[in-house]
Amino acid sequence: MQNFEALSKQFTEQFNKDHFPKEPSSLYEPNDYFLSLGGKRIRPVMVLMGNELFDNITEDAWNVATAVELFHNFTLVHDDIMDKAPLRRGMQTVHEKFGESTALLAGDVMLVVAYDYLNKVSPNYLRRIIHLFNQTAREVCEGQQLDMDFEKKESVDFASYEKMISLKTSVLLAASLKMGAILGGALERNQNLIYEFGRKLGLAFQVQDDYLDAFGDAAKFGKQIGGDIKANKKTFLLIHALETTSPSQKEKLKHLLKTDESSKVEKVLAIFKDCGVDDWAEQLKEQYLAEALKHLDDVAVLSIRKEPLKELASFLIQRQH
Structure with missing residues (x-):
């Protein structure tokens, strides 16, 4: 392998x-x-x-x-x-x-x-x-x-x-x-299990991408932090914040999305942290990854044959850039 x-x-x-x-x-x-x-x-x-x-x-x-x-x-x-x-x-x-x-x-x-x-x-x-x-x-x-x-x-x-x-x-x-x-x-069951492994891994990868854009280290991530916020992009983080924050914070967040002020990224990140979006995103990523690995575990082949895919999942999800 x-x-x-x-x-x-x-x-x-x-x-x-x-x-x-x-x-x-x-x-x-x-x-x-x-x-x-x-x-x-x-x-x-x-x-x-x-x-x-x-x-x-x-x-x-x-x-x-x-x-x-x-x-x-x-x-x-x-x-x-x-x-x-x-x-x-x-x-x-x-x-x-x-x-x-x-x-x-x-x-x-x-x-x-x-x-x-x-x-x-x-x-x-x-x-x-x-x-x-x-x-x-x-x-x-x-x-x-x-x-x-x-x-x-x-x-x-x-x-x-x-x-x-x-x-x-x-x-x-x-x-x-x-x-x-x-x-x-x-066999068809194994085909479907490996498909779901890939699909859930892709979701974990996107959560991580959204997270790194907001909370990553710019030097490690390789691009400017807060790019999604500046562009008003819908992300896992923004959607969760709008769904869970207090009414007043929600209005403040909506107002910030309509502005281009220099402190926009800083203020949006403060709201994200106030409603625990950073911890939630980490948990969601781990949830998708766990679901992906469960599908891989259920594939009916020798465990040793699965190791390269487990290593790939770990590499994709733990990357910091």
Whole structure:
């Protein structure tokens, strides 16, 4: 059994090749540029880990992993356009460097090439893999739309936000593991357990991300603290504060969200601490993580085969940057 680091290195070596034709260069160079920016490659490596949980890694798993990474990058190119983001991983985004129209087309063709890799999967598994891939792609789009819808709403309840995060972030992690498991010959119960492990891990990861944005160490986190607060983003923390704080604090919080005063972050964090949002978020993260690990424990394979996934869960949730 290989750990995440070893598999990530192998995947990166395989992935760093030409996925696109040379011409027209105005269409394909933007994608080569974007993929060269790198990334953690968590999702494609989860395909490989899901596969190796049940059997030796197959050629099909490498092709699905590549498709997943191309799909993920396609979503990032389009997300950057929607968010009007100037930078991605410290470099110019595709739409900033090459123009919005080209970025749209480049993203589209990246998705098409992802399907080229899926179509290499052996006929025994192809229908199930395509079905799960398509379902997941649709759900990611639903999650992104809900996220945009929430920006226009004054308040969002916890259940709605959890559903949005599950769709936007967690289902791709979950499906990556499940597609690997399908290719490894896992029975349906095991497929569903590993899917739920990935989904709950994704939720824990998002709680931690929200927490670090508010309470993290800027030097370790690698970005400015309070970015979500400045942008009035709905987060697990803000939603819980609005649901649990006193009426007067709630009004104060709502007022702060409508301002751009220099002490906004400081004042919002003070309200968060007053109603114990920091401790609550830590507990929620641990709850999601415990639920994820319970699903992994219930998978019917030898415990030693699960160790790399347990290590990955620990790494993702304990990170401070």
